[in-house]
Amino acid sequence: MxxxxxxxxxxxxxxxxxxxxxxxxxxxxxxxxxxxxxxxxxxxxxxxxxxxxxxxxxxxxxxxxxxxxxxxxxxxxxxxxxxxxxxxxxxxxxxxxxxxxxxxxxxxxxxxxxxxxxxxxxxxxxxxxxxxxxxxxxxxxxxxxxxxxxxxxxxxxxxxxxxxxxxxxxxxxxxxxxxxxxxxxxxxxxxxxxxxxxxxxxxxxxxxxxxxxLGLDDWGYSTMPRVAEVQAATEDGWGFGCACAACLDAKTTDTVREHIETMQKSMGFTRATWPGTATELRQMDECFAQYTSDLQSQGWWNMLQDVTGYAKKVYEKNYEEGLTCQQYSNMTLAAHYHSRACDRLRD
Ligand SMILES: C[S@@+](CC[C@H](N)C(=O)[O-])C[C@H]1O[C@@H](n2cnc3c(N)ncnc32)[C@H](O)[C@@H]1O
CATH class of the missing domain: 2.170.270.10 (SET domain)
Known part of the structure; x- marks a missing residue:
């Protein structure tokens, strides 16, 4: 057998x-x-x-x-x-x-x-x-x-x-x-x-x-987390430490973000949360569209062009790794809009 x-x-x-x-x-x-x-x-x-x-x-x-x-x-x-x-x-x-x-x-x-x-x-x-x-x-x-x-x-x-x-x-x-x-x-x-x-x-x-x-792709109104915080958030949420260029050059990135925050504070912009839902994003888009059209209707179209051009130049020179061009333009535009509006109120 x-x-x-x-x-x-x-x-x-x-x-x-x-x-x-x-x-x-x-x-x-x-x-x-x-x-x-x-x-x-x-x-x-x-x-x-x-x-x-x-x-x-x-x-x-x-x-x-x-x-x-x-x-x-x-x-x-x-x-x-x-x-x-x-x-x-x-x-x-x-x-x-x-x-x-x-x-x-x-x-x-x-x-x-x-x-x-x-x-x-x-x-x-x-x-x-x-x-x-x-x-x-x-x-x-x-x-x-x-x-x-x-x-x-x-x-x-x-x-x-x-x-x-x-x-x-x-x-x-x-x-x-x-x-x-x-x-x-x-x-x-x-x-x-x-x-x-x-x-x-x-x-x-x-x-x-x-x-x-993480929602860094915001309009620049929020507090920008430092690289260590980004690393902790990606680790906690998805189990990896971000290895993108901005995170690898933590010193430059943190300096840029600090700079932005100082600017934001001086403008009085504070926003604790990032837009999460489509509704929130749409609201922001609508807000931005509204103030762009305000600028145009008040004859400030040239200023709008100047600001965007200026923002792009500054972005290319100093803000290479910290922020998208669009974010920076939006933020600078908002800053100028804000200060112009304040000037007008004072007039
Ligand atoms: C939503 S998945 C993205 C797709 C994934 N890379 C794949 O192979 O299917 C998230 C994972 O991708 C990797 N990953 C995504 N972005 C990364 C980054 N900036 N640095 C390092 N790893 C990253 C991490 O392993 C993370 O857990």
Whole structure:
């Protein structure tokens, strides 16, 4: 009689057969598990039997963003030192152009472990395999933390101002890396759609499109966090210390930000929070449009031109790494508008 010997391991790790898993991944099984509440487990259980979460959900390992064409303007590619990133695949993009408009994969009313688990579980029960595949191809930066919650924490954007409030996850936009002086801006609509818009001209193919995770891409009214604070915020929120040019030259950046704050204080601008929602951003846009038209209607059009030109010059000379040109122009414009308005009142 033939004795049953265990097969030796294949020398090529890719061809080794996994031991039979207790975590079956057919659709029916997944549905059964979801109904029974078997998804109630912690990160250690998620790795049971050496299975990753992707294996647990039956999502192919190789589907990790690489080369994904997002639309005719953008694609996902490797970004050195940052995993993957979003890059232009079209030349001649101009400032203000819409780069990508996307619906959320996941929309969480709250950011906590239970809610995270529940929303991913819902993709399974609703047979949303494409969304599940997209979600699983997003990054987790802390090794050994392969849980739904960690993946959401790493890729979600806040839609209300609280840390644990409404968060949403996208596919393309969540692949965009952070930069403190970004070249694109994300506008999240309350309905769960988001749009990525170019903040500056992107003339060449292959330019990395970066977004500002922290809301530094404001109008310059807020207190600018120091580099150490930025690092702490990116570490706390997404598990990485920002390595953008502004953060690497912390001394210059901090000096520039200090300078800006002094200017802001002298103008009496204080704003404690960043615009978080689409409504807030729209309100700011409307405000800015209003005072631009005020300037025009009062015959101050030349001043508007001067101020913008001046701001650009100063920006190019001194403010290279701390602020976007647009932010600086807006801020300087606001300052001039403010002081002119004060002068007029005094008259
Ligand atoms: C929302 S994801 C961005 C896409 C991600 N790079 C990927 O491979 O899918 C956030 C993660 O990207 C990396 N990352 C983004 N911006 C970065 C930056 N400025 N410096 C270093 N790492 C960054 C960090 O690992 C972070 O946890």
């Amino acid at each position: 033939k004795s049953h010997q265990p097969r030796p391991e294949h020398p090529n790790p890719r061809k080794r057969k996994d031991p039979p898993s207790t975590l079956t991944t057919t659709r029916r099984d997944r549905e059964k598990r979801a109904k029974k509440g078997d998804y109630e487990r912690d990160s250690t259980e998620a790795l049971t039997g050496g299975k990753s979460l992707r294996q647990f959900y039956g999502v192919p390992e190789h589907k990790r963003g690489r080369g994904t064409i997002l639309n005719d303007k953008l694609r996902v590619r490797v970004s050195r030192g940052k995993g993957y990133g979003v890059f232009t695949s079209k030349a001649g993009i101009v400032a203000g152009e819409s780069l990508l408009s996307e619906e959320a994969i996941l929309d969480l009313p709250r950011l906590d472990k239970k809610t995270s688990l529940r929303v991913v579980q819902r993709l399974v029960t609703q047979n949303k395999h494409a969304e599940l595949g997209e979600f699983m191809s997003l990054t987790i930066s802390r090794t050994g933390q392969d849980t739904e919650h960690e993946r959401i924490r790493n890729n979600a954007f806040r839609i209300d101002s609280t840390k644990t409030g409404r968060h949403i996850v996208f596919f393309g936009i969540s692949h965009a890396n952070h930069r403190c002086r970004p070249n694109a801006r994300m506008i999240i609509h309350d309905s769960g759609w988001a749009e990525l818009k170019a903040l500056e001209d992107l003339p060449r193919i292959g330019t990395e499109v970066t977004n500002d995770y």
